[in-house]
Amino acid sequence: MEPKKGSVTVFYGPGTxxxxxxxxxxxxAVDQEKTVIMIQFLKGKGEPDAMNxxxxxxxxxxxxxxxxxEGMFEDLDEEQKNEELFNIKNALNFAKKxxxxxxxxxxxxxxxxxxxxxxxxxxxxLREMIRQKPDEMDIIMTGKxxxxxxxxxxxxxxxxxxxxxxxx
Numbered sequence: 104m105e106p107k108k109g110s111v112t113v114f115y116g117p118g119t120x121x122x123x124x125x126x127x128x129x130x131x132a133v134d135q136e137k138t139v140i141m142i143q144f145l146k147g148k149g150e151p152d153a154m155n156x157x158x159x160x161x162x163x164x165x166x167x168x169x170x171x172x173e174g175m176f177e178d179l180d181e182e183q184k185n186e187e188l189f190n191i192k193n194a195l196n197f198a199k200k201x202x203x204x205x206x207x208x209x210x211x212x213x214x215x216x217x218x219x220x221x222x223x224x225x226x227x228x229l230r231e232m233i234r235q236k237p238d239e240m241d242i243i244m245t246g247k248x249x250x251x252x253x254x255x256x257x258x259x260x261x262x263x264x265x266x267x268x269x270x271x
Contacts, residue, residue, distance in 0.1 A: 115249040118265035137208025139164040145176040169194035216246020
């Protein structure tokens with residue numbers, strides 16, 4: 104029996120819920136006895152309570168944040184952004200290593216599309232990462248803006264927009 108071909112899924116759009124959708128898919132993968140790695144970009148260190156909740160899913164689902172400043176990337180001053188760019192590049196190198204070593208069954212690259220939107224990496228660099236994916240690995244990418252030039256490199260594209268959200 105041939106192994107199932109892995110897929111590349113995108114959750115993008117202006118609405119909230121992209122990360123939650125990716126985590127939900129991650130939980131399904133854990134239930135299917137796959138190892139899940141989630142790498143979050145542009146979100147800072149994160150809220151301790153949210154990170155603690157995600158840590159409970161270990162060892163089957165591991166979550167990594169390489170950024171060290173409080174708050175979101177867009178809220179940082181230029182000096183802090185430059186520091187975080189170094190950390191973001193380390194996160195990208197880690198993602199590439201996970202891909203090239205077949206380090207998990209599902210790799211979630213949360214807010215990686217924001218890196219292309221901000222010019223931190225190009226759509227071509229992201230396409231090359233996807234191209235190197237092992238056949239059995241699934242990848243989920245999230246972000247607000249999806250570059251049309253990546254359409255041929257992914258299998259599923261879901262646009263998330265909220266009809267009503269008084270919470271944000």
